[in-house]
Amino acid sequence: MNPKFNQLKTKYPSIYNLMNYEPFLWLNQDYLDKKKFASHHNFSMSDLIDAENRYQRFAPFFENQFPDTKENNGLIESSLMPLKDYKEGYHVYLKRDDQLPISGSIKARGGIYEVILYAESLLLKNGLITLDDDYSCLSQKKYKDFLSKYKIIVSSTGNLGLSIGIISATLGFKVEVHMSRDAMTWKKQLLKSIGAKVIEYPEDYSMAVVYGRASAEKDSRAYFVDDESSVNLFLGYGVAALRLENQLKEQVIHFNKHQPLFIYIPCGVGGGPGGIAWAIKEVFGENAHVIFVEPTHAPCMLLGMMTGLHDAICVGDIGLDNITIADGLAVGRPSAFVGKIMMDRLLGISTVEDQELLKTLKHLKHTYNIFLEPSAVAGFKGFEDISMLKNNGYITPEIIKSGHHIIWATGGNMVPEDVRVNYMTSL
Secondary structure, X not given: OOHHHOOHHHHOOOHHHHHOOOOOEEEOOOOOOOOOOOOXXXXXXXXXXXXXXXXXXXXXXXXXXXXXXXXXXXXXXXXXXXXXXXXXXXXXXXXXXXXXXXXXXXXXXXXXXXXXXXXXXHHHHOOOOOOOOOHHHHHOHHHHHHHOOOEEEEEEOOHHHHHHHHXXXXXXXXXXXXXXXXXXXXXXXXXXXXXXXXXXXXXXXXXXXXXXXXXXXXXXXXEEEOOXXXXXXXXXXXXXXXXXXXXXXXXXXXXXXXXXXXXEEEOOOOHHHHHHHHHHHHHHHHHEEEEEEEEOOOOHHHHHHHHOOHXXXXXXXXXXXXXXXXXXXXXXXXXXXXXXXXXXXXXXEEEEOHHHHHHHHHHHHHHHOOOOOXXXXXXXXXXXXXXXXXXXXXXXXXXXXHOEEEEEEOEXXXXXXXXXXXXXXXX
């Protein structure tokens, strides 16, 4: 353990829970305290709407290139599914990002957005398109030939690499993915099959980011998608809140301050859940509360927010090994900016053991015939923790019981059958 952080144990007793790999719910004492925190960002709802408009411009291209988007007119979005009888007396829903078109995970929404933003900027700058064009034209060879002069580089534990690799290759970009030790073999193989260059490391995700960034700096035509600090990824993830608002209206789900939305999102480095959480608070305000969930072996966002050190501390500093079956959440150091934005917007963070992830995975498969990968079921632990909360001042057991609980399923439909069987027989 790093002696520099020994003093934190006295100031923040919950660090002992983290050090002992004990699952628990951390409630953010600064939640809703807007006076205490100055803004840590310079983007707003208008930027979120701009992101949604860009997605709409690319919809004809998606519909042309990816058959699984045709049913929804080229929109990359997932359904909101009522999870009947999950817990008696509670309204529970599953946000099916495991079924997102193109790459089958929450990363599709953010990763694809950053790539199309870059592609559009290059094409506009070089006079190859206008904003009024039908973007289905981007399927033509001349556009792919132009974009093939450029390279997209990303570091990933798996799902972000898949989303960026697939869309980049489809647009014509060269692709280079730097993958940490946690990345699943099948994800590496899939990336290689679409022509991506995959570089593997024995270190964790944070070091893969260092190597990826260094590679991009050597190439003037390379663009690095930085999951640790990318505002573009953040806004791409955030469009989910606008779509969720429409889905709630379509399903006639009524909510308010006394019957709010509780939303549970698995968290790794923080970009995906952070973007969604920020946008949810922008769209729904006091009518929604967000909870992140992290593995007990890699609670980097919790550690960063609890201590106020954010990316200046990593789980290794308190002796944790950052090894978990939830490969998409195996991150030792949180985003450089997400935790700061979340300080007055996030209700809390739960941690979950790997064994619990596997039990939940099996329960969903046996009871609802839904398969999710381990990291994607983490949100269920957040729901269980909140449902047992006695009182938090402004959030009472009555409010929790009457609320609508949305558990974000972040990935799973691309997992090969042999890997699924392995998960199902591993306990």
